Amino acid sequence: MTKEESVQLMTDKMAKFVGYIGIKLPDDVIAKLSELREKETSPLARTIYDTMFKNQEQAVALNRPSCQDTGVLQFWVKCGVNFPLMGELEALLKEAVVKATFATPLRHNSVETFDEYNTKRNVGKGTPTVFWDIVPNDDHCEIYAYMAGGGCTLPGKAMVLMPGAGYEGVTQFVMDQMTSYGLNACPPLLVGVGVATSVETAALLSKKALMRPLGSHNPNERAAQMEKLLEDGINAIGLGPQGMSGNYSVMGVHIENTARHPSTIGVAVNVGCWSHRRGHVIFDKDLNATVTTHSGVDLNG
Ligand code: SF4
Known part of the structure; x- marks a missing residue:
């Protein structure tokens, strides 16, 4: 695979992943919401939890984001120095957000500060934000993607x-x-x-x-x-x-x-918030992706 093909492959996988976390909450959040629903005693509280679960069902059935505010994307990256696309990562994450914005679709949430216009692509100066941890002697790349709603x-x-x-x-x-x-x-x-x-x-x-x-x-x-x-x-x-x-x-x-x-x-x-949209994915050096936060998601197919 050429470098360009590798960049395209990882961009596509991350675009798919970003879109997915906007639709479905991670397993641990669903489990916690279910636990809290059972522990609440008032009918109103239980009904609100039931509505949240209905929201999740509908989001998956209709293949659309579960909350209208799909946030500003933030990426927490833990990258081995030998990961082959380390130098391309920031640019490809930005491109993945643009792709996900139109494919999912995501709400347009990036306004250029001081110029006061919406870029309508969910990217702008410094967005999405990428936070780095560099890992010596390693060729994997772990990414937490997070939708920071208003x-x-x-x-x-x-x-x-x-x-x-x-x-x-x-x-x-x-x-x-x-x-x-x-x-x-x-x-x-x-x-x-x-x-x-x-x-x-x-x-x-x-x-x-x-x-x-x-x-x-x-x-x-x-x-x-x-x-x-x-x-x-x-x-x-x-x-x-x-x-x-x-x-x-x-x-x-x-x-x-x-x-x-x-x-x-x-x-x-x-x-x-209850709609805590964060996802965790690990890429190996051949760009095989393993999602740890959402069961049943395969980004490699
Ligand atoms: S706080 Fe969370 S659930 Fe509420 S509108 Fe914002 S992103 Fe959506």
Whole structure:
């Protein structure tokens, strides 16, 4: 296969994948929504969950996106230095988004800032955004594709706390944000929290936390305990599905952290909504694709 043919092949596979995640939610999200539906006691909350499942059925049956806001595409890439298309990756992901925009179709969500026009192709200056992790001595490429909708992006916030604020300060920051802006996304939410030194490190971690599988925990025991406490606290607000009240506000709370400067605590929140459209695919060096988040999807056929 020539380089051009390889680029075309991976572009086509990623376009198909992007379109697919706009239609069908990942397996772990469906399982969590089913679990929460069973745990809710009010007829209204249960009916809203049933409507969500109906939405999923219809989206697949009609082959169209399950939410009208198909977001801005973000890609979290973990790429081995020996992956053959590393240098072409950013350009081909952009092309894949354009293809998916017309083929799926996706809503036109890329407005050029300061020039104020919609590109109508879902790409523009810096969009889709690609975040890189480079892996030495490896020839695979893992990609998380995420649709950042407007509603689920709105509760995002980052700041640097005074050192004396401590973990109580982190908790207050998260709870203030959830009680004021949480409802801008459609609950139940997945809440990502980043704890680091500065706003940019915390912000990136808080979004990366949303790529983790539901039910996973921070490997640090105390951080995992804080995930649980925050989950209980946000559930106690009683947002329920679509904010119409219920026993559960969240699908989970994920904390990602780094070591930090002793004088600062950078903290950030990012939120995923019930329609948490993220997909994970691994390409080997021959461009065979393995999807890990959605059962029954074959991008190689
Ligand atoms: S918050 Fe999520 S489900 Fe609600 S409109 Fe936005 S993308 Fe759709």
